[in-house]
Amino acid sequence: MNKLSNNNFGALRVFHNPQSALKDTPYGQPASATISRERFEIAMNEISKWSDYEATPLINLAGLAKKNGISSLFYKDESERFNLDSFKALGGAYATERLLFSHIKEQIAGTTPTVSDLLNGRYKEITSKVTVACATDGNHGRSVAWGARMFGCNCIIFIHADVSEGRKKAIEAYGAKVHRIKGDYDDSIREIAIAAEENGWFIVSDTSYEGYVDVPRDVMQGYTVMVEEALSQLPNGVLPSHVFIQGGVGGLAGAVCGHLWETLGAERPRFVVVEPRRADCLYESALHEKPMPAKGDLETVMAGLACGEVSLIAWDILCTGVNDFITIPDTLVGPTMCLLADGVGDDIPIVAGESAVAGMAVVLEANKDKALAGALGLGPDSSVIIFGTEGASDPEIYQQLVGRCAKEVKLAS
Ligand SMILES: Cc1ncc(COP(=O)(O)O)c(C=O)c1O
Incomplete structure (x- = not known):
């Protein structure tokens, strides 16, 4: 275990990754086996054909950038992605589509189904006999349920004890059956694997x-649509120096x-991954230089980030692609959501959910702690992108944390 560069800055823990690749290291295996431009083109082509596809906004938060002493701060606002409240709409639904394509091809040799075939119910006979299933802490399950309804198959979702009733109802709204188990997120993954085996x-x-990579690879490739959109929305000549992303x-x-x-x-940016202190599996994995479970008990207000084990194919990219791993306490979440809802200077108010603001919270902390800013190389020349991955995905919790509902925040814009 590498302890040398594991530092505390107040309640934040920061680990500079000694395994991070040099800037000019070409992109390649094993990362390219999961994320590639070739598969991105396919994902973009497919997803852009879904009805209501629209790029989400990249918001230039000039007021907040100025207040934090950096050159620019861009916020990719996923709160309205396909009206599902989070970026996850891109991943689970896309993987569901790809899975149905393969299944139809297996059933009818020589067919090449298209997205419009699925949307028009051309293979309904086949798809209506398929049940897709997943474990979720909310947003992913919603995406799979939405995809299943859109593409004409059945859907069963397992949620764990701490998933809120609001999130459960949001999944059921898409016609999925939802089953609540007793344990945590990782238990729900294990339980659904057994149930799926038994029920087909x-x-x-x-x-x-181990042994399960194709579907999560499609899920991840779906997410890259958001990244490409963000790059194309940056003002001419601006390249980010930093990306802060929640894990x-x-x-x-x-x-x-x-x-x-x-x-x-x-020319890629410095890449910083931020997790809840009590759901720190990526941080622990970086420290030990191999996939490790979280040390914390997964109790966090950042429900979408309450995960105890890393995804193996993601780790193949992150182990050398990430420059810094950070954990933050829950206490930073509410105030960061409020700050975004209020807006700074002429910045428009933003509805950011609990799992959307971890990266932003670190940028704000760095403004208060010059040593932290220095450790992350943040200064007047920095241009930061934050992926604001969800809006009020649980309206009740949003209201509790911000003191207003999402509608009120939006009306103020
Ligand atoms: C809103 C939101 N942001 C970020 C994440 C983290 O994504 P991942 O589990 O792929 O790291 C999630 C996961 O559910 C999420 O719901």
Whole structure:
């Protein structure tokens, strides 16, 4: 275990990754086996054909950038992605589509189904007999349930004890059956694997483990649509110096990291992964230089990040693609959500959910602690992108933390 560069800055723990690749290291295996431009083109082509596809906004938070002493701060706002409240809409639904394509091809040799075939119910006979299933702490399950409804198959979702009733209802709204288990997120993954085996369901998981890589790879590739959108929305000539991204199992971070590495090469930004202090599996893995479980008990307000084990294919990218791993306490979450809801200067108010703000919280802390800013190389020349991965995905919790509902925040803009 490498302890040398494991530092505390107040309640934040920062670990500079000694394994991070040099800037000019070309993108390649094993990362490219998961995230690649070739598969991105396919994902973009497919997802852009779904009805209501629209790029989400990249918001220039000039007021907040100025207040934090950096050159620019861009916020990719995923709160309205496909009206599902989070970026996850891109991943689970895309993997469901790909799974149905393969299944139809297996059933009818020589067919090449298209997205419009699925949307028009051309293979309904086949798809209506398929059940997709996954474990979730909310957003991923919602995406799979939405995809299943859109593409005409059945859906069963397992949630763990701490998933809120609001999130359960949001999944059921798409016609999925939802089953609550007793343990935590990792227990729900194990339980659904057994149930799927017994019932012939197809698992659409956002995390990969030994022997299970194809579906989570499609999930991650779906996320890269968001990254490409963000790059194309940056003002001319601006390249980010830093990306701060929140980590659960690492699928999101791996997708963003891989896509930026392949697309920008040596010009890619410093890549910082931020997790809840009590759900720190990526941080622990970095410290031990191999996939390790979280040390914490997974109790965190950042529900989407309450994961105890890393996704193996994501780790293949992150182990050398990440520059810094950070953990933060829950106490930073509410105030960061409030600050975004209020807006600074002329910045528009933003509805950011609990799992969307971890990266932003670190940028704000760095403004208060010059040593932290120095350790992360943040200063007047820095241009930062934050992926604001969810809006008020649980309206009740949002209201509790911000003191207003999402609608009120939006009306103020
Ligand atoms: C809103 C939100 N942001 C970030 C993440 C983290 O994604 P991953 O588990 O792929 O690291 C999640 C996971 O569910 C999420 O719901």
